[in-house]
Amino acid sequence: MSSPPKRTRSSVSNDIREDKRHFAALICARGGSKGIPLKNIKILAGQPLISWALRAAVDANVYDSIWVSTDHPEIARIASEWGAQIHNRNPEAARDTSSAMETILEFTDRHPDIDIISIIQCTSPLIHPWMLQEAxxxxxxxxxxxxxxxxxxxxxxxTEAKNGAETKAENLDPKNRPRRQDWDGELFENGQFYMFTRELLDQGLIQGGKIGYYEMEPQYSVDIDTDLDWPIAEQRVTKFGYFGTEKRKDIKLSVFDIDGVVTDNQVHITDKGEEFRSYNCSDLEGTELLKKAGIEVRFVSEAKNTAGIKVITEKTGCQVETNVKDKLEVLTKWVDEMGLKWSQVTFMGNDVSDVPAMRKSGLGAAPADGQTEARYAARFTATNRGGCGAVRQFCDHILRLIGKTK
Incomplete structure (x- = not known):
């Protein structure tokens, strides 16, 4: 059964690299999905769907190269940011009628140096590095x-009963139905990954020679095919997904932009001409949960110290830097003062001015209505808008990363 191996990632990596054959991971992600348009980069639990497979492949540290085969520039851009090399798929291999074998052969024909291929399914987001390591x-x-x-x-x-024929049991005796605990069950392909040598591929096979399987527990077996699968996958990923946790347990500082992140990025005007903005109470409750978990929470704003900002300061008791022209400069000062590494810092912003700080921090985030540049720079994108629960979603995500959720 699939449970994390006791060996460290580095020991597994050193062990298997005694074999000098070029082992490549390949994720096939075309842009023409009919069931869910651009499914492969749709946001799932705060990240593009394809990122779940890519993070596991990168962090497994067992591949000589990691590729995404695609025909879509946006998929290529996101895949590159998550650490993949891009194989620009020929149009003939990106049609609705193109088979998986055609796509694989089109890739290997242009990369003759690859000896072993690991196909990782983009639509199976619960893959973990240790699964790939063992396989x-x-x-x-x-x-x-x-x-x-x-x-x-x-x-x-x-058996299927056609034309009124009688059905028959295939794998049980109806007179002696076994209890679940008395029956081992049966093994089914789950489509998470397929690994095979080029010699097999040259024979038109992805399974052959000495065949082995890697068994994983049912909670990790999810494949997204239709819209109905999406909420199930998101729920499973939230609980069982791989978030790169071993890199994130030491988060010490979380910084949030107030304008358009804590507030809703709208200016409301009263009949008297007074301006005000709103925030979501659950967002501030989320920051309180971070503080209780031992994480320092701070805020930045390009605005001057308005009455609204003063309210947020009073309610949270957190340090707030206002009238900020360069947010990266402020974060750099805080990182130095606290003696932190950038990997220990998270930052949530929503506009172009936030991008440098988002990219520099260990984990950048954006609300659903963030500007395009900010969402492109984010490693976590909330499904809620700024001022409407985006901060709380990111806080919950951080708590999952550091293992502080039930």
Whole structure:
């Protein structure tokens, strides 16, 4: 069953790299999805769908190269930011009728130096680095020619009854139905990944030779095909997904821009001509949860110290820097004063002026209505707008990263 191996990532990596064959990871992500338009980069739990597979592949640290095969420039841009090399797919291999084998062969024909291929399914976001590490080790060290992911299911199968014919049980005796705990169940391909040698591919196969499987527990087996699958996948990812947690346990400082992040980026005008903005109470409650978890919370604003900002300062008790022209400069000062590494800092912004600070911090975030440049720079994008719960979503995400949620 799939549970994290006891060996460290580095020891696994050193072990399997004794095999000098070029092992490449390939994620196929065309732009023409019919069921969910641009599904591969749609935001799932705060990140583009494709990022879940890419993060696992990068952090597994077992591949000689990591590729995304795509025909869409936006998918290519996002994949590059998450650490992949881009294979620009030919139009003939990006049609609705193109088979997976055609897509793989189109890639390998242009990359003859690759000896082993690991196909990672973009629409299966619950892949973890240790799953890939163990499967790669089976090929590198144990002589398997092909390995794929499976999940155990306890389902009783019956023959299809056509034209009034009688159905028959295929994998059970109806007179002696086993209890679940007395039956091992059966293994089913879950489509998470397929690994195979080029020799097999040259025969038109992705499974053959010495065949092995890697079994993972059912909670990790999710494939997004339709809109109905999306909320299920998001719920599973939130609980069981890989967030790069081993890199994030030491977050010490979270900074939020007030304008358009804590507030709703709108200016309301009363009959008397007075201006005011609004904020969401759950957002400030989220920052309180961060503080209780031992994280310093601070705010920045390009505006002067208005009455609204003073209210936020009083309610949170956090340090607020106003009239800020260069947010990266302010964050740099705080990082130096606190003796932190940039990897220990998160920053949530919503506009072009926030991008340098977002990119410099260990984890940049943006609300759903952030400017395009800010959302492009973000590693977490909320589904809520600024001033409407985006901060709380990011706070909850941080708490998951540091293991402070139930």
């Amino acid at each position: 790669v080790r089976m090929i590198r060290n144990e002589g398997y020619d092909s390995v794929f992911g499976v999940t155990r299911k306890h389902l009783f199968r019956w």
